[in-house]
Amino acid sequence: MNRSVLFVLLLLLYGCAAVGPDYRPPSLQTPDAWTSAAASGQTASALVHTAWWEGFEAPLLSDLIHRAVRTNLELEQARERIAQARAAVILAGAAGVPQVNTAAAVNRSRQSSNASAAGSGYTSTLYQAGFDVGWEIDVFGGVRRSIQSADAQLEANTEGLHGAILTLLGDVAGNYIDLRINQAQLQVARHNLAAQQHVVGLTTERYQLGLTSYLDVTQAEGQQKATEALIPSFESAIKASMYRLAVLLAEPPGALVNELAADCPLPATTGLLAPGLPADLLSRRPDLRATERLLAAASADIGVATADLYPRFDLTLGLGLQADSSSSFVERASRYWSIVPGVTLPLVDGGKRRAAIDMQQAKYNELLAKYRALYNSALEDVENALTAHYAERTRHHVLDKSVEINEEAVSLALDRYRRGLTTFLDVLTAQQALYTAQSALIESKGRQLISLVVLYKALGGGWQLHRDG
Template sequence: MTMRPVLAFVLALCPAVILGGCLAVGPDYHPPSLEAPDRFAQTANQGPGQGHEALGLAAAAWWQSFDDPILNELVTRAMAANLDLAQARARVRQARAEAAIARAALFPTVNVTGSSTTSANGLLDAGTGTSSAGGSTGGSGSSGSTGTGSTSVGTDNAGATTTTTTTLFTAGFDATWEIDIFGGKRREREAAQATLEADIWDLEATRLTLLAEVAENYMELRAAQEQLDIARRNLKSQEETVEVTRERFRLGLTSQLDVAQAEGQAASTAADPPRLTATVSQSIHRLGVLTGQPPESLIALLAPPRPQPSLTGVSASGLPAELLSRRPDLRRAERELAAASAGIGAAVADLYPKFDLTAGLGLQGVSPSNIAGFSTWYWSVVPGVSWPLFDMGKARAGVDKKKALFDETLAAYRQAFHTALEDVENALASYYAESERRQRLAASVAAYEQARRLAEIRYGKGLTTFLDVLVIDAALYAAQTDLSQSEAALRVSLVSLYKALGGGWKAASGSG
């Protein structure tokens, strides 16, 4: 065999290889444009001069705005040890490896090869009674060889066989390369890279969700502890009222009805601490798991009550809707769309021929010393092409499937964008409404505290009934509890707003 036909084929293939560096079938991806409002609808009702500070864009540690060192410590622990985050990091490593595999497919694969092959050939002497091979002579049953690495065995019996055994040693390299003329491999690399980027954004989304969940559970914990304290203080006051009422009844200054009413109210209030204690325990357990630890691991840190974290007033007025592009879930959805687009190109490439080259180069000899001396060498080049002539429409169905997947992913991306807008609008609505509700409840608590003092004075003078005192007591307890719940809800709504906007901003200092 001469090299001329092989060289002719390779030279003919070179232009296609060069063109293949620029050609990639299938659609080129361009991010879709989505219409976004100029401002959030909930900000339209928030005029100037309402005591709110405007938001400034910044990639800040927003949880630090609550000025709570324990919350900061919990966030640090969660970022270091949360197991959902560990899983997301592992998925990124997997995707990075897949991207490396896709990149490697563009290049030849080169292997080091080596072998030792032993073969035997037999020659039948039908009538002379003698046989010879490799320089040996028959008749004695002895063996000989004509060269290194070969032996001959013969006999002097008529019809005997002569067997020649040869060992051949080879060592060299072989390479295979699928030439990516139509860009299928490059589209696969493009898809793998987009998938890697999607997983990186998924890691960021997991991190943001974790931050919000830690903050929300911490707010709920401190609110439950505060409400537990309110319940215990009211219960203590009501139990004292029961004792006073019993003494007044013993002295004939009040009725048995007043005693029964006081006892009933105290018993009703006494039912709240067990429920609130369970809520406190559940919040502590949840925070333990969120920080990657056993549920009971944070009891010593979190069981001592602390006030609810400080609150900074904010307003989303002036924030452009484009800030939503900071949301990692939207960035992930966009990268998934890019991967789906590249998948179409990879499927389209399957409609075209595939070209490959297999080449080998090495040394061979009948002993290792022959190889070391470069006495004999070999080479081979095997070009190949394959193109399915008939597959019952399998390749075209694969293209249709990838196009349908792209349409599904595009719809999911648009849906995610609308959901993101909804999240922001809902968070703003909740924050503004809860801000007003908290103000009303604070005024309610102040009014009921004044009414409680006046009722005690009037009851002591016999100017009102004991039932009036109990009614005001119950109303005050309910208002205090509602105010505590509102304080927590306001903080949780602020956390939700941070999360809805992607967490990439901070509130200017000020009070709301």
């Protein structure tokens, strides 16, 4: 009967509610819609399960992204952090489980004759084997709260992997776009260099015929050299993008040079995917999801610290065999057992336990402020990206018209120069304007593409397709 009462009492104690706050996700005030005109009327959230990079119509980019997700070393580090967090969950749970140990020993000793009342020494042997069970009973929920904290930390680390995937998607796409844009700039520079070399020949011929001054020749040659000087910088930027892409794929820097060397069309400028609602960021962005999980862990840590204010109950059980001879070791009379319930009461600690609670509460408050600030920053990221994309799209349309007009101006200026109806300065000015417009058009195409990458990263889209890394 006494044992039954003890067992029921232990169950009742273990079933007590855990002290400390019960966590509830914080509620944030979210805007009803985006303010940018680029998102006007777009509320459907099709982004989460969309491989947005495929909209660039660049099969090699899609292939590089899939390879990077498989091999990237930053993702490997994030996976190992998850493994560490899983082990921490097991460690936290083990604290609430009875610890069972077994031991066996043979103790042989001789008593000194001088220490014996009978004046003679003797030799004794003790055989012993048994089990010891130690259990700290989680009456006030300190262990349960520590398990909650470890679980939340594991989930936060998992979101860290998702965030690393999102960053990787943006890095691969961004560097691929930079590569193709610089290749296009190099192609335009070489095309203009060839055209300017033709003009140098034309001015030289006219100078030799006495139809123009040597100034025209030097101006044409100067413009040619200025264009020629741009080529090494484009070649260097191309190599840098190739090297970076290789490293993102966990390869040596030069591993992708041959694969990426061939000029490819510029990635397509896709239509804008529906960005959804501002509130969607809370469930889509890994950094927000991770911070919310850290908040849950911090709340549980308050409970862990609070439980230290209360008594600790423990129970130690012993069961085994003891005998002074091996022949009698397994006999019924050799059995022994012990039950040792215990309690530890905190009395005076100089305010240490209260300070620990205050520290954990302050940590929670800090994370809550961080969560709110992070959400506002996320909103800002999306608004800026939407605005930048909309503005660059408008700029690109104007620059496209500018190139058409300047191409016609160069043709007219050269024709008039050949017929002696204008000075070479008009040709020079027209060529410079055309090259500036062509270069700006390519640069605008790149900025438009990059603005899409930045936008999709800010919206938190794409990692869901690779959530397992």
